[in-house]
Amino acid sequence: MSEITIACLDLAGTTVADDGSVMAAFTAAAEDAGLVQGAPGYDAAFAIVHQTMGQSKIEVFRRILGNEDQAQRASRVFEGSYADAVRGGLITPLPGAAETITALRAAGIKVCLCTGFSPATRDALLDALAWRPLIDLALSPADAGRGRPWPDLPLTALLRLGGGAVSELAVAGDTPSDVASGLRAGAGVVAGVLTGTGRREELAKAGAPYVLDSVTGLLPLLGLGSAQRAADQNGDPGPRP
Numbered sequence: 001m002s003e004i005t006i007a008c009l010d011l012a013g014t015t016v017a018d019d020g021s022v023m024a025a026f027t028a029a030a031e032d033a034g035l036v037q038g039a040p041g042y043d044a045a046f047a048i049v050h051q052t053m054g055q056s057k058i059e060v061f062r063r064i065l066g067n068e069d070q071a072q073r074a075s076r077v078f079e080g081s082y083a084d085a086v087r088g089g090l091i092t093p094l095p096g097a098a099e100t101i102t103a104l105r106a107a108g109i110k111v112c113l114c115t116g117f118s119p120a121t122r123d124a125l126l127d128a129l130a131w132r133p134l135i136d137l138a139l140s141p142a143d144a145g146r147g148r149p150w151p152d153l154p155l156t157a158l159l160r161l162g163g164g165a166v167s168e169l170a171v172a173g174d175t176p177s178d179v180a181s182g183l184r185a186g187a188g189v190v191a192g193v194l195t196g197t198g199r200r201e202e203l204a205k206a207g208a209p210y211v212l213d214s215v216t217g218l219l220p221l222l223g224l225g226s227a228q229r230a231a232d233q234n235g236d237p238g239p240r241p
């Protein structure tokens with residue numbers, strides 16, 4: 001395995017749990033657009049939502065609604081609903097996620113958190129978790145050109161964080177789109193995790209070389225021991241939101 005110098009980790013479903021807030025935000029946006037359960041197009045719309053988990057939210061709404069103005073409005077409703085969940089304390093770190101990030105950085109690996117959320121929503125989430133000091137970089141599709149399943153997010157992280165080769169990237173996320181993004185970027189390690197929406201068979205079908213029970217499994221995969229042991233050895237488990 002190539003030496004890993006940069007880890008690109010997904011947010012919702014991989015490092016944070018959102019208590020169903022992503023789906024609730026999609027539902028709010030769909031209802032605002034007139035797509036209520038039982039209405040024509042509702043089932044097709046939510047089939048697309050499930051297929052595109054992890055991807056840029058505005059791109060998902062463009063695909064569902066086929067109209068730029070409607071897609072922009074739906075995106076604003078989605079972001080507003082999710083922001084309410086953040087303010088309401090519904091977004092929490094997944095067990096061991098903060099310790100994993102701390103241990104990666106203690107080992108000299110720079111950490112980028114990648115997401116399909118807008119920069120404003122992403123930053124509000126990081127502020128609510130007090131995670132800004134914990135990471136080196138956070139990226140949304142607006143920062144990189146294209147979102148998942150394209151390789152732009154991990155490749156942008158590689159460039160901004162001074163990586164030397166794509167083989168130095170590790171990419172982990174809970175959706176097939178995360179896996180596709182990592183594979184297309186040529187990352188040295190690409191792992192699906194089972195703490196979000198993706199099922200084992202879906203992640204394997206997407207081509208994930210590794211499927212982990214949680215993001216904490218990334219540490220032993222990289223030869224760094226367990227999250228707790230690495231954090232204890234470092235003497236500082238990092239922020240515990």
